[in-house]
Amino acid sequence: MIYQGNAITVARGDDDIATLTFDLKGESVNKLSTAVVQELDQAVEALGAEAGLQGLILASAKEAFIVGADITEFHGMFEKGQDEIQAMLERVHGIFNALEDLPFPTVSAINGLALGGGCEVTLTTDFRVMAETARIGLPETKLGILPGWGGCVRLPRLIGADNAIEWIAGGTENKAEACLKVGAVDAVVTAEALEAAARDILARANAGELDHRARRAEKTGPLKLDAIEQMMAFETAKGYVAGKAGPHYPAPVEAIKVVQKGAGEERARAQAIEAKAFGKLALSDVCYNLVGLFLNDQVVKKKGAGYEKQATAIDQAAVLGAGIMGGGIAYQSASKGTPILMKDIKEEAIALGLKESRKLFAKQVERGKLSVEQMAERLANIRPTLSYGDFAHVDLVVEAVVENPKVKGAVLAEVEEQVDDDTVLTSNTSTISITRLAENLKRPENFCGMHFFNPVHRMPLVEVIRGEKTGDAAVAATVAYARKMGKTPIVVNDCPGFLVNRVLFPYFGGFSQLMAQGADFRRVDKVMERFGWPMGPAYLLDVVGMDTAVHAGEVMAEGFPERMGSMGSDSGKSVIQLMVDHDRLGQKTDKGFYAYEEDKKGKPKKVVDEDAIALVKDLAEGEREFSDEEIIARMMVPLCLETVRCLEDGIVGTPAEADMALIYGIGFPPFRGGALRYIDAMGLDAFVAQADELAEELGPLYAPTDRLREMARVGERFYQDAQQA
Template sequence: MIYQGDGITVKERDDGLAELTFDLKGESVNKFNQATLQELKEVTTELASSKVKGLLVTSAKEGFIVGADITEFLGWFDQEEEQIVADILDANAIFSAFEDLPFPTVVAINGICLGGGFEMALACDYRVMSKTAKVGLPEVKLGIYPGFGGTVRLSRVTGADNAIEWIASGSEKSADQAFKDGAVDAVSELEAVNEDAYQLLKKITSGELEYEQKRAEKKAKLKLSPIESMMAFETAKGFVAAKAGKHYPSPVEAIKSMQKHANFERDKAIAVEAKGFAKMAKTPVAKNLIGLFLNDQKIKRIAKHHTKDAPEVNQAAVLGAGIMGGGIAYQSAYKGTPILMKDINEDGIQLGLKEASKLLVKAVERGKIDTAKMAETLCKIRPALSYGEFENVDVCVEAVVENPAVKKSVLAEAEQQLKEGAVLASNTSTISITELATALQKPENFCGMHFFNPVHRMPLVEVIRGEKTSDRTVAAVVSYAQKMGKTPIVVNDCPGFLVNRILFPYFGGFAALLNDGVDFERIDKLMEKFGWPMGPAYLMDVVGIDTGIHAQKVMAAGFPDRMTHGYKTAMDVMFEQQRFGQKNGKGFYQYSVDKKGKPKKETDSEAHALVRQVAQNSVEVSDQDIVNRLMIPMCLETVRCLEDGIVASPAEADLGLIYGLGFPPFLGGALKYIDDTGISEFVDLCKQFEHLGALYQPTEKLLEMSETNSTFYAQ
């Protein structure tokens, strides 16, 4: 044994060769924390003065290295920018010293190899990748960009165009794509990847293959003429800026960094990268996106706690085969859990099957799956007009119309057909789970399982615990949601649960703005500029104004002090005119179908005329006041949900809004938005608008937090 550490070991192989293995003790994955970086420094120093003739780099875990240890980032990034630059250059000195070892290095990439892990692989002379592995540099998703030499080495290895696409998109790449782009040198079967890499190393050390020229090119200037450089980088900056948007600067900054260091050799180029990296690390965007990543990890740990005694879910069922039922059936089958899709008539069955087939065809067209996978998935969806096979169902999801009487009837009927211990769940968006459970003989086996539309795209599932819901039921549904590839958040029962309860005060603020005569298209454009994927009027059209009217009544009954409108709203008049939104082609906007079959939004003068009819005032409202009048009610309702115990933690509340509503991720969530505004400053802002009603009145606890300088997240 040449070296033995907690994250790295080095042992002798035949013919003067050695093998360095990453295997971080006490962790399920390898990652670059400070301790592992220090071990790599020690190993490199020892190897540089050894008699080793060649080095194989492997992993003892299923993946190679998932990246840097993100839990260390926030503390590290709290330092001054100059200290971050110094620290990142110290880390880079380790990678560069490894790259400069006086013998060839070959890495066997056996599994996930991302961020700092892939930067480690790029520091090796040759890369052999298993067919099932994934590689990439996803740092832009955290508001930063590669800082361990990734922008420098990848651009030299693959060329500028490929490096720009890899880094600016942050996407994971398959072995075929990585080989095609020149990022890896060979692709092997998983079980052979280490041996193939070792045999390649032997060929290099025997002189059959060279490595010094290959290494020299990687450390040299980028091979681009001034005109080629301008074409590559300037074109990319414009395209990426338009796609990323102004709130996410790191993809464009990564391109600027590559452009700046294109004419420098490795060490000067890395200094350029380090300076730009530190600049991004100090942005609020990076802080919030890293916080979201850590929140996501926390929620995964919470889900693991919920599911520690979860029963197996091998067979599912969905009641109601419409668009929603078809989406649930598709997602379940696509992720491997067979599902019965029951409806009361053949038309409903066909609608559900059509929805599932449409999604599968699109997946084939995008190259995500092949026709064999499509056929396999469809075979996992079994349509049914009766309860004939329901004795084998483990979890049954009711997805019929949003009507308490209908839901109770369907749930009571289904309960009689399920086996002992089977779990029943309702995909309701607003109706009390405790109330629905009154129709059941075993309410302990019942909970809410609220999917968001469209099911295949929206990552969140709210798992709603009623008064009598058992832990076993919650465990089963959380486990099933995870098997479906979703992020489940467990919440307690109340009107609207978590996400819709928080959404409707936002809509309430919107209704009041329209009542004051503010143009809804102006509001939409402003909120989209602020960072929302769509403004409130457009969102209402997508949700469905008829659906919104129903939900509004539920919310008003539950929270009359702040969710009852004392006037006829624009949504009311749209509903009266049967303008339901995208579902029937007209709402606040009118909709036509584009070439891809998607609804295309267009201005509708009739809608504007209808809204003007119900406007009672004509008030001049500034852009900032529009933002405040929409954001304050949403943020305050999030605070109330936390105080009322509807959601257990700020992390779950904020991630629920981001995954369920599209709350701007760069802001970190509603509670993080309050923290970043400053609790006292936010309370002062609320007081400016208190004359508008209870939606704008801060809670007693928030006032106390203002007095004590508390925050929702530990600083």
């Protein structure tokens, strides 16, 4: 044994080939933490001192090769400042360069995921062989940084600037076939043949058949592009990527600049350029929030996995109510391998549900994600029915009928009579109390909410709502089913609007008050879109539907009368109700705040509608100009305060879950990290002062809670330190 550590071992074979194996003890995956990188340094030093070696294989004893750096260390590391970040990068570059410069040929045997730092390790070796099922990539730009351990230097020299820019700026995970095509790997084989293929490459290198020294010279020298080729490769890419990434995500464009600046340089200078840019991005708010988002996501996934361990298997599901929503739920279940019955009382509704499912599967075929045979196979997982004939064998039912408590209550009581005593019943409701819906059930412990967001196939969040009598087994089964469907479930307690809609409606309340005071809704939309929302509040209301918003608003007003009882003009009428009164329901009637026309793809395209502008003006108490900052404060403060209240009321368990629910459920700007991170970034004392000032004019919707005031007074935060989610 040449070296043995907690995560790395290096063994010498009888053929004088050494194998460096990553196998981090106590973890399910390999990560490049500070401690593991330190071990790699020692292992490389030991390899350099070992006489007579003929080659090195980098391998993994786990299912994944290396999933990347240990992201839980990022906040703590980055908070130490530019000098410490720079020193860390120089240390890692030194280790990776020593690995690259070993006096014998080297090869990486990539058996599974090799991402971020894991990918960058493989780029140091002369050759790479890859299992058919493995994937490699550099996803750092998704965290607001760029590859900082040589990825921006080595990858362009290996696969060409164009391909490297696509990989790095897009943060993609790349399949074996694509990797082989661009030259990122030298061979693709079965997992069983991986070691033999790696040994064969080393034998050919030692025999002079493959020139590993020429490979190294290419990776450590300047990029072979003349001035015109450089301009075409980089300038075009910067414009395209800037348009795709948008102004709030600087890392993808910065990564292209790093590749461009380092193109004419030797390894050391190019790495220094990379390190400087990495340090600048690592200290940005965007990076801090995107790393926080990743950590929050891990918290949510861990909680979901904990529920899943307690759950019984869901092998057969059913959805009640076929329509667009029912069809979307059926599609999602069937596409992820869980057979589902789709029941309705009308043939035409069944036909609509099947049409929706078929349309979604057909899109997958068009994009090359599925073959026609796979589509047929998955479509067969959906069984339409007008009766309860096979419901005795169903493990979980999703009720997705109209948003009416009487109808839902009757349907749930009816289906309860048809299913097994252990079957879990769930209601896909956006506002109706789960405790109330359980009143007519004989087994309320088997019932909970399962709130999908529209469109089901796109929106990652599912709220799993625990009513007063909901049992742990029902929650666990529902979480497990949501995860099996490829969704992110977050468990919340019952209250009007649950978590996401309860938080969203104060945001709409802020919008209504702006309209009542004479703001221009088109300007409000533009300001909030520049702030980072995918669409402004007026456009969002058009998508949601005014009638849906009015109904949900009534539920909120009944549940929280002091704050949400009156969010209209002096006349008591909100701008949303005004739209309903004039049959302007949004996209569903082709007119709301905007008018809608079909674009070339048949999708609704918004256009300015003078009638809507005149209507809103008539409602207003006059015209008033608001600054961008005033608009943002009036929209964001009530949303953030309601998130705080949901946390204080125990509706949601942790800041991480609250923030992730808003990002996954309503498109809260990810680079801002969520409502609670947004308050932290502003400073609780500054946020409370801003809210108090607004509350004087606008009322209780803007009033901070006593607990928030106390947190501000003692300097507390929602995220106390770098590690806490």
